[in-house]
Amino acid sequence: MTRPQINSWQDIRAEVQRRIHAREWPPGQVIPGEVELAEEFGCARATVNRALRALAEAGTLERRRKAGTRVALHPVSRATVDIPVIRQEIEEAGQGYGYRLLDRFEANSGLTLRALHLADGAPYVHENRWISLETAPKAATQSFEHVSANEWLIATAPYTHGDIAFTAAAATQTEADALGIPVGAPLFIIERTTWDHDAKVTAVRLSYAPGHKLHTQIGA
Amino acid sequence: MTRPQINSWQDIRAEVQRRIHAREWPPGQVIPGEVELAEEFGCARATVNRALRALAEAGTLERRRKAGTRVALHPVSRATVDIPVIRQEIEEAGQGYGYRLLDRFEANSGLTLRALHLADGAPYVHENRWISLETAPKAATQSFEHVSANEWLIATAPYTHGDIAFTAAAATQTEADALGIPVGAPLFIIERTTWDHDAKVTAVRLSYAPGHKLHTQIGA
DNA sequence: GAGTGGTCTAGACCACTGT
């Protein structure tokens, strides 16, 4: 009785997942060390390391030096969400992209924009954005009437990190007018702020027309 | 004129990010191969591979055999969202966790539950769940009056993969009654379905009380 | 077919951290 040969790090990952799945290694339990597993599987320790690291990044395992590797006690679902450029998002759905600048004014050291993105002519998402003129001074010379801030910033003002929040909110009068919906309608909101090192680059609130869903997947 | 020594794969990752950031390697451009970079940085190819692989996983680079490595043309923001167990989510916010089963009935080969999770006694999220009695037959013998399906399933019915959707919706009469809010109020919704290989395990719709935000971060 | 990334190995040293 033989079992399929376990060679690659992905095979090892699958086998470890199977043992966790089958409760051979229940949640919270410390599993054998890398050296021991390498011997069992007949491979190099680096290969085991590769497999266990992948599982740790996925949230399935928790690893600490000296303490060892254990099966995660509270297996959160770790989902990776891709937030595309809006034009891309619309065009990939096979729809025609449209863009309208609604409002624009400078105040102090910031530029505030409001814009509407359309899919096949229908309002898709309302964008309320602030751009730092200290970090991205060239924004002051851009009209943003034909190029969305979304795309201009990507090509012009790189960032090092940011944070994102998802929530729901009732449509304000401004949003309702722009999207052509009743005030108070439930909107899916994405708020994003990005920095270039310590300098804030931009902050944006995207208000999606009712019905919008953000999909993602989880594995193991 | 010397620059800081570049040794670790994280140093290499940072240096590559810097060159992309500084437009030395603009979006779409093919960057030097691993061998060449390894020579430049005076390290092993595996170390360069480690750094470039990390950037590829983050969406910053696109790699293909033979074609080489290029800077991503449409740098989507790839955010990893941790979706914790609800009890944990509440307790980590320093609030007291409460749970009430609202409804329960079996139909055909499925068990349908409605429940309410509370934070410091206030309604936090309304849960509407379906559990496959084919995949998880033991669910039929569970009352779920004191143990939430959320936690019971984690401890009992593992899954291999699933999908998640985020959206916003107006509170239904049922949700409004449970959460103590007006009908039509904007709710943040998480819909999740999980499978164990080909068999559907459970599907759940979580309706969060108004104001709830799901936070995450992005880097590079 | 040839060039690139993907992976594996065997060994070594390092870094963190629990005891």
Next chain:
DNA sequence: CAGTGGTCTAGACCACTCC
């Protein structure tokens, strides 16, 4: 202080894919 994971190396072969 000692044990575990984290990383690096030098070399090798493989797998994919563009030409």
